[in-house]
Amino acid sequence: MRTACLLVPDLPLRAELRTHPEWETRPLVVTSGTDSRALVIAASSTVRAAGVRPPCSLTHARAVYPNLFVRATSLDADQAARNALLDAALSCSPRALLAPLAAGSFLGEAAVFVDATGVRSLFHSEEGFAAALGARAARLGLPCIVTIASSRAIAHLVARASAARGGPSREGDVLVLPPDREREFLAPLSLDLLDPDDRLAQKLTRFGVHRIRDLLALPRRSLAQRMGPEALQLVARASGRETEPPIPAPEAAKTEESIDLDTPVDRIEALLFVLRGALSRILERLEVRGLACHALDLALILEGGATDERRIGVAAPTRDPRVLLRLLALSLEERPPEAPIDRLSLATEGIPLRGDQLDLFRPRGPDPAALDETLAELQSLCGADRVGSPQVADDHRPDAYAMKAFRLRAASPPHSDHAAARERVPASSAVRALRPPVAAQVRVERGHPAWIRSAVAQGEVVHAAGPWRTTGRWWSREERFAIDHYDVQVSDGTVIRLGFDYMCRRWHIDAIYD
Amino acid sequence: MAPVPPSGRAGALAGQRPDSPLCPRPNGSKGPRSASADARLDTLLSDLGSHLQRGNRIPEPLPRLSTGLGEIDRLLQGGFPLGRLCEVSGSTSSGRTSLALSLLAHTTQSGECAAVIDLPDAFDPPSAAAIGVDLDRVLWVRPASWSETLRAAERLLDTEGFPLILLDLARSSSLPERIPALLLARRAASSRTALVLLSAERMAGSQAEIALEMKPAQAHFTGSPSVLEELETHAVVVRHRSAPDELTARVRLATRARSAA
Numbered sequence: 006m007r008t009a010c011l012l013v014p015d016l017p018l019r020a021e022l023r024t025h026p027e028w029e030t031r032p033l034v035v036t037s038g039t040d041s042r043a044l045v046i047a048a049s050s051t052v053r054a055a056g057v058r059p060p061c062s063l064t065h066a067r068a069v070y071p072n073l074f075v076r077a078t079s080l081d082a083d084q085a086a087r088n089a090l091l092d093a094a095l096s097c098s099p100r101a102l103l104a105p106l107a108a109g110s111f112l113g114e115a116a117v118f119v120d121a122t123g124v125r126s127l128f129h130s131e132e133g134f135a136a137a138l139g140a141r142a143a144r145l146g147l148p149c150i151v152t153i154a155s156s157r158a159i160a161h162l163v164a165r166a167s168a169a170r171g172g173p174s175r176e177g178d179v180l181v182l183p184p185d186r187e188r189e190f191l192a193p194l195s196l197d198l199l200d201p202d203d204r205l206a207q208k209l210t211r212f213g214v215h216r217i218r219d220l221l222a223l224p225r226r227s228l229a230q231r232m233g234p235e236a237l238q239l240v241a242r243a244s245g246r247e248t249e250p251p252i253p254a255p256e257a258a259k260t261e262e263s264i265d266l267d268t269p270v271d272r273i274e275a276l277l278f279v280l281r282g283a284l285s286r287i288l289e290r291l292e293v294r295g296l297a298c299h300a301l302d303l304a305l306i307l308e309g310g311a312t313d314e315r316r317i318g319v320a321a322p323t324r325d326p327r328v329l330l331r332l333l334a335l336s337l338e339e340r341p342p343e344a345p346i347d348r349l350s351l352a353t354e355g356i357p358l359r360g361d362q363l364d365l366f367r368p369r370g371p372d373p374a375a376l377d378e379t380l381a382e383l384q385s386l387c388g389a390d391r392v393g394s395p396q397v398a399d400d401h402r403p404d405a406y407a408m409k410a411f412r413l414r415a416a417s418p419p420h421s422d423h424a425a426a427r428e429r430v431p432a433s434s435a436v437r438a439l440r441p442p443v444a445a446q447v448r449v450e451r452g453h454p455a456w457i458r459s460a461v462a463q464g465e466v467v468h469a470a471g472p473w474r475t476t477g478r479w480w481s482r483e484e485r486f487a488i489d490h491y492d493v494q495v496s497d498g499t500v501i502r503l504g505f506d507y508m509c510r511r512w513h514i515d516a517i518y519d
Numbered sequence: 520m521a522p523v524p525p526s527g528r529a530g531a532l533a534g535q536r537p538d539s540p541l542c543p544r545p546n547g548s549k550g551p552r553s554a555s556a557d558a559r560l561d562t563l564l565s566d567l568g569s570h571l572q573r574g575n576r577i578p579e580p581l582p583r584l585s586t587g588l589g590e591i592d593r594l595l596q597g598g599f600p601l602g603r604l605c606e607v608s609g610s611t612s613s614g615r616t617s618l619a620l621s622l623l624a625h626t627t628q629s630g631e632c633a634a635v636i637d638l639p640d641a642f643d644p645p646s647a648a649a650i651g652v653d654l655d656r657v658l659w660v661r662p663a664s665w666s667e668t669l670r671a672a673e674r675l676l677d678t679e680g681f682p683l684i685l686l687d688l689a690r691s692s693s694l695p696e697r698i699p700a701l702l703l704a705r706r707a708a709s710s711r712t713a714l715v716l717l718s719a720e721r722m723a724g725s726q727a728e729i730a731l732e733m734k735p736a737q738a739h740f741t742g743s744p745s746v747l748e749e750l751e752t753h754a755v756v757v758r759h760r761s762a763p764d765e766l767t768a769r770v771r772l773a774t775r776a777r778s779a780a
Contacts, residue, residue, distance in 0.1 A: 370632050371680025379678040383660055383671055391661040395644040395654050406644040411658045413632070432588050433650045434750045434772035435617040437641035437689070461611070468738060470745040492747040492774075494738040500612040500750065516643065518738070518750060518774075519616035 007131065008252070009119040010104075010160035011094055011138055013086075013149045014168040015059075016115035017078045018047035020086035023146040023286060024264065031074045036063055037112070039077045046078065047113040060112055081263035081350070085286070086147060087115050088261070092290040093141040094119045097134065100252040104161070109200055116164065118157045120252045135179040141293050145286075153181045156245040157252075162191060165198045187245065192218035199242055205235050217243045259302070261352035262286050269308050269345035273337050276346060280333055281326070283351045288324050296355030297322035301329060303336070303351055307344040315340070320380060320413055321373030322358055328374040335381040339389075370413055380411060401477045402486060403504065403515050404438055434518055436502060442513035445503065454503060457495055459514055464496035472505070492518070584683055584713050586618060587625035587651075590768040594756055595729060598622075599713045601682055604704040606716035606723045609733030614752035616641070617772045618733065619685055619717050620650045626683045627653035633683040634658040634675050638668045638694075641687060665694055676706035676714065688718045700726035721757070730758035736772075749773045 013019055017035040022028060032052050036043040037060075045059045045066045052073065053059075057066045067073055087103055094101035094117045104116035121134060128134040135151040142149045150167045154160040159182070167178055182190055194217050196209060209232070214220055220243055228236045241247040262283040270276050280303075291297060299322045305313040317332050371379075383392045393408040445459035454466050471491035478484040487507040494500045500518040505511075583598035592598050599605050599622065609615040626633050628651060635642055640661050648654055658681070662668040668686070675684055684707075688694055700723040707714040716723055721730055736752035750772045756764045 371678050375678050376680070379674055380658075382674055386667055386670055386674075387660060387662045391663075393659060394657055395642065395647070395659045397645050397648050397654070404643070408659065412655075432621060432770065432772050433617065434614070434774050435620045435646045435650055436643050437616050437639075438643040438646075440640050468740040468745065468747075470740055470747050492740075494740070494747075498610065498612060498735045500736065500738045500747070516646075517611055518736075518747070519612050519614065 006251070007121040007124075007153055007155060008157045008160050009094075009098075009121040009135060009138060009151060009153045010157065010164045011090055011117045011119065011142055011149045011151055012161070012164035012168060013090060013115045013142075013147050014111075014165075015047040015113050016086055016147075017083055017113050018049060019147050020079065020082040021076050023086060023089070024082055024282065026146070028074070032070060032072060033074045033076065034059075034063075034066055035076050035078050035113070037078060043077070044112070060110065079265050081265060081348075083115075085262045088258075089145045089286070089290050090115055090117050090142060090147050090149070091255070092260070092294055093117075093145055093147065094138060095255070096141050096293045096295070097128075097138050098124070100254045102252045102255070104157075107200070110197065111165070111200055114165075114168075116161060118160070118252055121153050131181045132179065135181055139179055145289055145293060150178045150180070152179075154187060154245070155182075155184050156247070157249050158242040158247050159187055159191065159245040162194065162198055162243070166194050169195075169198070191243065192216065192221075196220060196239075199239055201239055202235065205232060205239070208232055209236075257354065259352040260287050260290050260296075260355050261350060263348065263350040265348050266346065269347050271345035273334070273341065276337065276342075276349075277330065277334055279349065280351060281330055283349070284326055284329055284333070287351060287353060288326055288329075291353070291355045292324055294355060295358065297324050297358035298329060298353040299323075299356050301333065301351060301353050303333065304349065305342050305346045306348040306350075307342060308347055309344055311344065313342050318410065319373075320377045320411070322356055323374055323377070324358065325374050328377050331378050332381050335378075335385050339385045373413060376411075376413065401475055403475065403488060403490075404440065404442075436516040437519045438516050439514060442504070442515040445512040445514050447503070447505075447512040454491060454493060454512075457493070457501075457503070461514055461517060462495045462497060462499040462501050466493055467496050468494040469503075471503075584622060585625050586622040588618065588621055588770060590770055591618060591731075591754055594754060594766055594768045595731070595759075596762050599683075599715055600728055601713050602708045602711040603728035604700065604707050604714045604716070604723055604726055605729040605731070606718060606721060606727045607731045607733065608716075608718050608721050610719060610735055612736050612738075612750070613733035614736050614750055614754075614770060614772055615689070615717055615733045617650070617750070618731075618754070618770070619687075619715065620647050620652060622715065623647065623657065623683065623685060624651035624653075627656040630656075631682050632656045632658065632680065633685070634660065634681045635685045635687065636660045636662065636668055636671050636675070637687050638662055638665070639687060639689060641689070669699070672703060672714075673706060676703070676710045676712055679710050679712075681712055683713050683715070686714060686716050688716060688722065694722075698722050700724055704728075727758055728760050729756065731755070732757045747774050 018033065021035060033049045034045045034052055035047040037046050043063050045057065045061050045063055048057050048059050052070050055070045057069050091101055091103055098119045100120035102118045104118060107114045119138065121131060124131060124134040128137055131153045135153055139149060139151045150164045152160045152163040154163055163180055163182055167180055196215060196217060220240060225237065264279060264283055299319050301317045303315050307313060315336055317336050380392060390408065394411045396407040396409055398405040398407045443459050443461050445457055447454045448456040453469055456465055457463060469491050472489035474489050476487040478486060489505045491503040493503045501514045502516040504513050504515055506513060581600035581602060583600050585592050585598040607615045607618060623633055633656065635657060637659060642659055644654060660671050662671050672686055675681055703714055704726040732755045734753040734755065736750040738750055739748045740746065741748045752770050753767050754770055755767045758764055
């Protein structure tokens, strides 16, 4: 099985540059921590050219290059960059896997293994596939080395060898190794590329084993007896015979970008500036995979440890940054955070963006992007619970209704005999609800209302129909109800729906026929 | 230059001199000066640009939204026009809400979306569903004040894609003395939306393309035990820019009990 390896040798540096692209020209180094024993785990090309070779101590790096711009590594930014690399891989193949975190000499490395089986039918050649992978990763701010070999271990080794020679270039490096040339290519490579543990490395060095060909030339039984089973594992990796399960197709995961803020942010404008960058990175990752955003999950970690979490829905999947940023702004303005923000996380579950086959003769409806902004503004203006689509609630209580979010539905064709059907059905009357119901004083004669006084109708009852009794929720002392309804025409011309509430023993008018 | 009479309206020639070349003679013939007057008019129009048209050119008919009530549609020459401000006024229990919801039902059943800006919070979903409104295609906005109502109307008019917006102002105590009808009419025209005002009294004045007044309804109770069977009302066209006004139609609205049967 052919496997591709995308390798970013300086991931912490790339993670910082994704968040702050303006630091590209600075002599930037990324350290493993902020204490005095912190190691430099990644350095910009300027600093490396001066002689700083990560991993090394910060003291040594400063001695070589005095005016360093130092940043401590951010776990959130690193993880987001790793996931972005995985997104680039999944944009070309359905099966991709993040490599386990490296340690030791390769602390700043990130790698993704991609199933390269059958790619010729789509990319014409393995070189084309590798070039596409490299281009997608570069587009996400992660120039990388792409190698293709017969196994993950060999592809990884080849990528590390290329990195050791000074790659990747700004455009990325591509190397496709045919199966019959792998042994020849690997033979002169240093054993350090296999990253053996220190004890095993010392033993091998003591025995003069420095290259892969030297290791593969040793008899297996003797090697195991003298060096232990770890040495056999090393041989298996070097020869590409390590047992490797198939690369899985990953489950759908959230696309997330997190940012640790250097100083707490307490103004919405500054927060939106930060969010704009995170949103653009998320949308780039979605675009590479052909996905769109249908909801945003924003988590704000406030000073003091409190969390402000909110979900911003979108009427239709979109990748329009203007619309999404506007929705974020409206949400923050409607409900500002209660304290300055230390850290934030923005995530979305990408869903496929499918084109809509329009019909010349079907109504199109409002533009989804414009509708989202309109709905958000209306909710900000009137209240989130006062804007939406009405629903008839499954409830016997009078004026039972609900509201749900307004969503565009796929336009359905108008009924061909719609006009004729409407003509056959008699026109119906409607009521205007009174919220809350208006209290009424009613004089009853022979068990029926005879005279009404209220704010909406006053006079003698000309005609009355009813009563119709509605009861329900008898199991709840607070919610039970029993109401007698009447349809009443009053002498002032009003036709009303009158009710007598048995719970509070009062008359009210809850609707007007109009 | 003598004023050109408005298109489509016969007899509106008040103020025309009898010997004006634009005043038709009883026998239908033109006067001796009409040919030269036409030539001067043509020259003037070509100087002023092509955006001016002579009054005798017939404008393109506006697409209309049917109300689903045949009597009302015939009265309005097909329904409420898109891109225009119209109003339906009437007292309580005059049938104006039933007419508005019937219009809403017909629009949503055609597959279009519609918006209801409900200042008095009187929209009744069960009643609307019974009439045939597709509630999923209705955007219900419930502002709490006139300023919110106006802002919501402006926002929705700016969002093209809602061919019908019902602006319910009936029975509301927070209305100003005058509403910005000109602003609303212009926004409706630019977004090609039928903006229909529902109110107790006429509010749009001369900015309304159509003003329909609903007379108090007569309720009919029948049967034993008695049941409210229908409301009978009359609709009067008190203003119609492009058609004769003062026409009336009788409308009979069945209550749910009868229509369900």
